[in-house]
Amino acid sequence: MKNRCQIVFTRNDIRKPDNNLLPLRINMKRFELSEQQEILVEDPIYTEYSLENVDEDLLKSIMRAGTIDAYCSNCESLSVFQLKGDEKHAFCNNNSIFENYGLITVNAICTRKNIYDVIEECENNFYAIFRREGDVLLKIGQHPSKADLDFGVLDESFKELPKQYRKEFGSAIGLFAHGVGIGSFVYLRRIFDKLVNEAKEAASGQPDWNEEVYNKLRMNEKIRMLDVLLPQRLVQSAHLYGFLSKGIHELDEKECKEKFPLVKQAIQLILKERHANKEFHQIIYNINR
């Protein structure tokens, strides 16, 4: 029997993340006190910050003092979290000096008062973890994750949306929270597609509907044709589809990540309008019944 080529993995092949395997350091973010909320809560993991010309006092102000806003799963609402001092896992000696290399753990606790006991605070924990290498700081972890936080603050109208929209929206948020820009755009575009398809399904029951003509139209023409059946915010922002497509085919990861929060917000508002329209029609139907 002939020898077959075998691929054998050794322990050395399964390498821990090191300098060479980390994402490229080409798009570092500014590190400023005004950005504290962004850095600790909003930015996806694997975001990098330049600490060049950043003094230790500023680092301490951002990592050890002040408050952040985040969703608290215990209170089930948006809460103010107070930053605490060093924990034993933090890589610093006395809470005032950060080592040049190593991990920095940020810990904050929910300050919301228990409604049944004004003395007691919720004290649920929020963590963000960074790895510092000299002048470079890399966000490597967050708990609860950005996706959990985003889902937590979505209002009731969104939670009532059909499973398919929530699933696609959740995938977009989850991918963004893990530092994936272009992939998160794909899921937002799928929601856009689904909304237009939903309107098309409703229109195709009409006697003068011509499927062949519809299929040949460009997306903005389809939206114009389905005008009255679509949320008006979607009609007004028909160019958003072109932007999402551009994101998938032409924009790079950095551009997609920068634009994602705004595009996500636009899609979220369109979905809310869809929900409000349905609710309104149900109320009118009930009145006329």
Ligand SMILES: [Zn+2]
């Ligand atoms: Zn809480």
